[in-house]
Amino acid sequence: MSQTDRLRSCKAIPALRPVAIKLHVKCIKRAALNLLNAFGVPAMVAIVCAIVFGDDAPERVVKLPAAVDPAAWGGDHVHQPMPQFITGDECLFCHRTNIGTTWPRNRHFLTLRSADPKSPALIALRENPSTREFADQVQFLLGGNHQNRFLRRTPDYGRLEILSASWTPPHGGKAGRLARTDAPHWDDQTFGKSCAGCHASGVDSQTLAFSAISLDCFTCHGDVDLEHSKDGKLAILSPQRRDPPRVVVSICGQCHIRSGTSRSSGRAYPNNFVAGDNLFRDFQVDWSDKHLDRLEPIERHILENVRDVALFEKNDLDCLSCHAVHEQSTEKHQQLAERAICNNCHLPDQPKAKTRPLGGRRIRLCGY
Ligand code: HEC
Ligand code: HEC
Ligand code: HEC
Ligand code: HEC
Ligand code: HEC
Ligand code: HEC
Numbered sequence: 001m002s003q004t005d006r007l008r009s010c011k012a013i014p015a016l017r018p019v020a021i022k023l024h025v026k027c028i029k030r031a032a033l034n035l036l037n038a039f040g041v042p043a044m045v046a047i048v049c050a051i052v053f054g055d056d057a058p059e060r061v062v063k064l065p066a067a068v069d070p071a072a073w074g075g076d077h078v079h080q081p082m083p084q085f086i087t088g089d090e091c092l093f094c095h096r097t098n099i100g101t102t103w104p105r106n107r108h109f110l111t112l113r114s115a116d117p118k119s120p121a122l123i124a125l126r127e128n129p130s131t132r133e134f135a136d137q138v139q140f141l142l143g144g145n146h147q148n149r150f151l152r153r154t155p156d157y158g159r160l161e162i163l164s165a166s167w168t169p170p171h172g173g174k175a176g177r178l179a180r181t182d183a184p185h186w187d188d189q190t191f192g193k194s195c196a197g198c199h200a201s202g203v204d205s206q207t208l209a210f211s212a213i214s215l216d217c218f219t220c221h222g223d224v225d226l227e228h229s230k231d232g233k234l235a236i237l238s239p240q241r242r243d244p245p246r247v248v249v250s251i252c253g254q255c256h257i258r259s260g261t262s263r264s265s266g267r268a269y270p271n272n273f274v275a276g277d278n279l280f281r282d283f284q285v286d287w288s289d290k291h292l293d294r295l296e297p298i299e300r301h302i303l304e305n306v307r308d309v310a311l312f313e314k315n316d317l318d319c320l321s322c323h324a325v326h327e328q329s330t331e332k333h334q335q336l337a338e339r340a341i342c343n344n345c346h347l348p349d350q351p352k353a354k355t356r357p358l359g360g361r362r363i364r365l366c367g368y
Contacts, residue, residue: 067311067312068311068312068313070278070280070310070311071278071280071281073246073278074246074247074250074276074277074278074281075277075278075281076271076272076273076277076278076281076282077271077272077273077274077277078264078271078272078281078282079264079271079272080272081204081272082202082203082204082211082272082274083202083223083274085202085211085216085218085222085223085224086217086218086224086226087212087216087217087218088103088109088212088216088217088218091217091224094229099326102326102327102328103326105328106325106326106328107144107328108214108215108219108220108325109214109215110144110214111142111143111144111199111214111215112140112141112142112151112199112200112213112214113140113141113213113214114139114140114141115138115139115140115141115150116141119141120167120169120170120176121141121148121150121167121169121176122135122138122141122150124167124176124177124178125138125150125165125167125178128178128181130181130182130184131163131165131178131181131184134150134163134165134184134186137152137186138150138151138152138163139151139152139153140152140160140213142162142195142199143368145169145171146168146169146171146361146368147166147167147168147169147366147367147368148166148167148168148169149162149163149166149167149367150162150163150165150166150167151163151191152186154188156209157209158200158204158207158209158210158211159188159191159192159208159209159210160191160192160196160200161186161187161188161191162186162187162190162191162195163184163185163186163187164180164183164184164185164186164187165178165179165180165181165184166178166179166180166367166368167179168368171359172359192208192209193208193267194267194268194269194365195269195366196208196210196269197254197255197267197268197269197270197273198254198255198258198269199214199215200212200213200214200215201213201214201215201216201218201219202216202218203269203272204272205262205264205265205267205271205272215255218275219254219255219275220236220237220251220252220275220325221235221236221237221275222236222274222275222276223274223275224236236251236275236276237251237275244315245309245315245317245318246278246309246310246315247275247276248309248318248319248320249279249305249306249309249310249318249319250273250275250277250278250279250280250310251275251276251279252302252319253279253283253302253306254269254270254273254279254283255269256302256319257283257285257302257303257306258299258363258365258366259285259286259291259295259299259303259365260283260284260285261283261284262282262283262284263282263283263284264282268365270282270283280310285303285306287307287311291303292304292307296360296361296362297344297345297356297358298344298345298358298361299361299363300344301341301344301345302319304340304341304344305317305318305319305341308341317336317339317341321333321336322336334352344356345358
């Protein structure tokens with residue numbers, strides 16, 4: 001299909017009302033992406049204007065913000081050393097009353113944690129004859145309600161090995177179960193090469209060593225200047241400073257886009273990303289509708305929000321419009337006005353108490 005054919009088929013769509021507007025916007029976006037690839041930004045803007053303001057432009061078409069090059073602003077830390085950041089313990093020395101009270105229960109803090117011998121996962125590992133011998137070697141557990149993995153340190157600094165077997169916690173009336181128990185073995189490559197960047201902090205893409213277990217304050221707040229204790233605005237993500245949405249979606253997207261690739265390292269996690277950087281200078285993402293539509297609702301709402309901000313400069317909504325990270329709450333999302341992103345989880349024209357099925361998630365990258 002040529003570019004003009006694509007455009008023509010887009011214009012044909014309003015004839016299909018009442019399927020209407022949503023499809024149309026989607027279609028324009030798709031064409032916009034194709035055009036962006038083919039002709040670059042200036043031609044794109046001209047063509048989009050022609051569509052939106054042209055004579056035969058259908059009325060009620062939502063004006064499409066010009067698609068921008070998502071890599072155009074800001075900097076990155078590719079090929080630079082990871083900063084020597086202040087650790088969470090040091091931050092919590094001063095922030096123990098506001099942040100320290102909830103942090104020990106935060107999923108970000110807990111994604112990788114010391115293994116409790118009395119946890120159901122470890123009990124199951126010990127009780128299974130084929131995995132029994134590994135149970136005493138396990139030092140860390142990784143994961144939440146969907147799946148847990150077993151890990152231990154290697155002799156090298158900042159490295160872990162991961163056990164092939166995994167534990168699926170009980171859910172929806174189904175008992176928990178161990179999986180991949182045939183020929184269980186330790187693997188000293190996978191965690192560093194494929195997981196560390198999103199489940200540990202300060203990973204150096206060259207050595208694949210991390211500087212802190214699990215997700216430290218650094219992953220979201222970056223290399224905080226201690227001068228911030230006099231001027232809170234110096235700290236990234238400080239509510240006083242209101243970072244622009246593109247900064248926010250870069251920070252959250254470094255881990256929550258689970259379908260990207262670093263151009264420079266080829267890995268599924270970003271190369272030396274530091275909060276405040278532009279993720280999209282090095283992290284490649286498939287922005288197409290086709291890709292978005294293949295994702296299940298939770299993954300899809302994330303990428304749709306990131307795309308709206310990074311590509312279409314829709315700056316009225318980012319992750320923090322709906323999520324309170326330290327409170328682990330999405331309560332505030334219920335106050336928002338209806339818009340396209342809601343349909344990832346709710347059904348159009350139905351009461352909001354109803355949602356699509358949001359459980360049963362399958363993410364190949366994370367092995368569950
Ligand atoms: C691009 C970042 C990224 C990479 C790389 C990555 N993960 Fe994840 N992983 C995440 C995020 C984000 C979540 C939490 C998503 C959520 O809760 O919606 C997660 C969740 C998980 C969970 C917990 C699921 C649950 O809710 O119980 C496990 C287990 C997991 N990952 C294992 C792995 C393993 C093993 C690897 C390496 C083979 C890996 N991940 C690589 C980002 C990543
Ligand atoms: C997963 C990302 C993430 C991590 C990790 C994280 N934070 Fe935050 N933090 C945020 C966000 C987002 C906000 C802004 C809250 C808002 O906009 O409502 C915030 C706000 C704050 C605030 C200001 C709170 C307020 O309401 O005035 C402090 C202080 C803070 N974080 C400290 C920490 C410390 C200390 C750590 C590590 C122990 C940490 N954060 C780890 C995302 C994170
Ligand atoms: C020496 C004590 C101290 C340390 C260490 C410290 N902070 Fe702070 N922080 C403060 C004080 C005091 C404020 C309030 C500044 C203000 O209100 O202007 C603050 C404010 C903040 C804010 C903004 C809150 C707001 O209301 O806007 C964030 C975010 C934050 N700190 C994160 C961190 C992180 C992350 C670390 C570790 C890397 C850290 N702080 C280490 C004392 C500290
Ligand atoms: C360095 C990687 C990383 C960054 C940065 C990050 N997350 Fe996460 N996030 C994770 C992982 C991993 C989990 C899952 C932890 C688990 O269950 O094992 C998670 C869990 C969550 C969850 C589900 C648990 C909960 O708190 O309700 C939400 C929501 C979430 N993240 C939102 C955000 C937002 C918003 C931001 C940006 C401010 C952000 N995350 C930044 C890696 C990250
Ligand atoms: C329009 C509001 C909205 C926006 C914008 C939004 N989210 Fe969400 N998100 C939600 C709601 C509501 C849920 C809760 C779903 C549930 O409870 O099952 C959710 C769920 C999640 C989860 C899974 C939580 C879990 O418990 O497993 C993650 C991770 C997440 N969002 C990350 C993000 C990130 C990262 C961004 C920004 C790129 C973002 N969200 C933008 C509303 C939003
Ligand atoms: C990522 C999934 C997700 C997205 C996106 C989302 N919601 Fe929700 N919403 C939920 C879930 C799950 C609930 C159930 C309660 C909860 O967890 O907050 C809910 C509950 C609600 C409720 C309360 C319904 C009731 O009667 O209890 C309202 C109102 C609501 N959402 C509005 C919206 C609006 C408006 C948008 C778009 C701006 C939106 N939601 C986007 C998942 C989502």
